[in-house]
Amino acid sequence: MGTQCENAADGRCEDAARGHRESERWHDVERMANPERSLFEAPHPALEGVHRGSPLSLVTGAVSGLGVALGVSLVAIVRVIGGNVVEELPGIAAAAVLLIAASVVGAVVTWRTRTWELTDAGIMLCSGLVNARRLQVPYEHIHTVNMSSSLMERVLGIMTLDLDTGAADTEGQVTSIKGLQAGVAEALREELFRRKAAALSGQDFAPAVEGMFARQATGDSPVDPAPACDASDKAPDACVTLAPARLVLAALTETRVIAQAAGFLILIVQGINFLQESRLVNLSEAAGDIAALPIALLVAVAGLLLALSLIIGFAISFAISLISFAGYRAERRGGRITVERGLLGRTSHAVASERIQALRIRQGLVRQLLGYAEVRVSVVGSIGSSDESSTADGMVLHPFIRMSELDAFLEAIVPEFTGAPHASDLARLPRAAARRLAVRTSAKAVLLAAVLAGSCALAGGALPLGEPWATLRQALIVLSGAVGVAIALRMVMGAVLRYRDSRIGHDRTRLVMVVGGIKRWTEVVPRSRLQHVTASESPFQRRVRVATCVARTAALGDLVLRDVSVDDAEEILTWSRPHRRASDAS
Incomplete structure (x- = not known):
């Protein structure tokens, strides 16, 4: 060596x-960036009795009120600069002070009235001052326990714990425990999962908790006073992180340039409108000066603004993706999977593996070319307080993984999804599907051309007559044509990729559906998680012997693949109903 x-x-x-x-x-x-304990927190938090959030959580309420007050003050300053009377300032200052006071009082009332307690039957959550509410969540009904923290909460070392029971949409914020110190939040999550396992197995968990607090009181065990933290102290069965180079590459390939650029342009328009209302800018006078400028200069400025918005949109999207996935870490301990990520706001999702309904592999066009993908899992119920709270989107299991490493990652984190059939083993769409895709794409292109032509006609009719405006009309027609060609090319590329990459098939226990396109989705659903599978045929589909296959689970919306051959759809239907197949055979 x-x-x-x-x-x-x-x-x-x-x-x-x-x-x-x-x-x-x-x-x-x-x-x-991720301390194990918050400020002034004891090394071994106690979980018995009635608890409320940390007093440090009052700071976040005061900061939110201060932010609103600063916004009101900014409006007042702009109005004074715009020529408004100074006599308005005392009233605006009083309103700002009242907003800060109301935020502080509201934070104090919320902190005093929101409590939680571990009982024999479940965790008791209490909230409300006028209308008091008590909600008891049985341990066996807790599906996932997620931790999250904003930037201010991370500075103070406090977190929010979200309990998902599958009915979180109706429970709202009642199932959230806010203002927990970092060590308390982690210990409480471990204890909830421990009690859930004990409740499902019919065991009694009270003696273990009593022993924990007895050791805390006597000080006999200075190293390990809380059995609830045993699981977190052990090394995980599997752990996956994201290297800095891959994190940057993931952010570069996960950009949403168009959406961010459109948001930037809308922000500019709103800013101009605000300046007009504040009398800092007179647009009616500026319009004449702008119209007098050469058309070539106006077109160049418009193009420069569009290019600038695209560059800023790319930078914003890159920064958002980089901040969202920084510090990514996925672990598996027994039957529980934990995913943590986030630089400014930290989120930690913990889910029992039996609650996972499906595996989703998503690839954009750039990631298809590079051979990378994003892996998600769909879980019953709401995911929590993060930006991926939609059940249809699921929980990100890995943001950026090489396809050649996918099987090893699934074997480590979600072993039940390993060994699924690859795309080469699945059935492709028939040639009739290509003809139907060509017809639908042509119809969409004709509709797009009609919409752009109508928009150009309306915009041209609204412009005044004259030589300068005729040039502007021509520029508008050229711009609309370029946009139409770009959209049409995207539609054609999407249709070609959809036909080329779409697949469907199954093995003994799992359904695999691949929906091709600019964004390619691969769905892996165990048969035990399927609620139903249907195949429907329109009159046009019956003529060419194709069908639309639809599958549904408890967590996902409908998984739809159009223009599957009738024979493949019938095979999927037969496979999805094994009991009926056995009875028919007998």
Whole structure:
């Protein structure tokens, strides 16, 4: 080994050592950004009795009120600059002070009235001052327990715990425990999962908790006073992280440029409207000056603004993706999966593996070319308080993984989804599906051309007559044509990829459906999670012997693949009903 490291011709040992040092520095930064305990928190939190959030959570309420007050003050300053009378300032200042006071009082009342308590039957959550509400959540009904924290909460070391029982849409914020210290939140989550396992197995968990607090009171065990934290102290069965280089590449390939650019342009328009209402800008006078400028200059400025908005949209989207997935970490401990991520706002999702309904593999066009994908799981009920709260979207299991490493990742984190059939083993769409896709794409292109032509006609009719405006009309027609060609090319590419990549098939226990296109989705659903599978045929589909296959689980919406051959659809239907198949055979 020493001679290998001394070999100057091969620098692999030095590269490995350098990579190890970079990884250690990255983990040091991550540990500093994610403290295990918050300010003034005891090393071993007690979970018995009635509890409320940390008093540090009052700071977040005061900061939110201060932000609103600053916004009101900014409006007042702009109005004064715009020529409004100074006599309005005292009233605006009083309103700002009242907003801050109301935020602080509301935070104090909420902190005093929201409590939680672990009982023998479940966790008791109380809230409300005028209309008091008590909600008891049985341990066996808790599907997932998620932790999240905003930037201010991370500074203070406090977190929000979200309990998902599958009915969180009706329970609202009542199932959220806010203002928990970091150590208390982690210990409470571990204890909830421990009690859930005990309740499902019919065991009694009270003696273990009593023993925990007895040791805390006597101080006999200075190292391990809480059995609830045992699981977190053990090494996980599997752990996956994301290297900095892959994190940057994931953010680069997960950009939503068009949406962010459109948001930037809307922000500019709203800013101009605000300046007009504040009398800082007179648009009616500026319109004449702008119309007098050369048309070529106006077109160049419009193009520059569009390019600038696209660049800013790309930068914003890249920053959002980078911040969202920084510090990514996925772990599996027994039958529980935990995913943590986020730089400014930290989220931690913990879900029992038996609650996972389906596996979703998503690939955009760039990721298809690079051979990478995003892996999600669909879980029963709402995901929690993060930006992925939609049940249809699911929970991100890995944001950026190489397709060649997918099987190893699934084996480590969700072993029940390993060994699913690959795309080459699935049935493709028949040729009739290609003809139907061509007809639908042509119809969409004709409709797009009609819409753009109508828009150009309306815009041209609204412009005044004259030579300068005629040039502007021509520029508008050229711009509309370019937009139409770009959209049509995207539709054609999407249709070609949809026909080429769409697949459907199954093995003994799992359904696999691939929906191709600019964004390719691969769905893997165990047969035990399927609520129903249907195949429908329109009159046009019956003529060419194709059908639309629809599958549904408790967590997903409908999984739809159009223009599957009738024989493949019938095979899927027969496979999805094994009991009926056995009875028909007998």
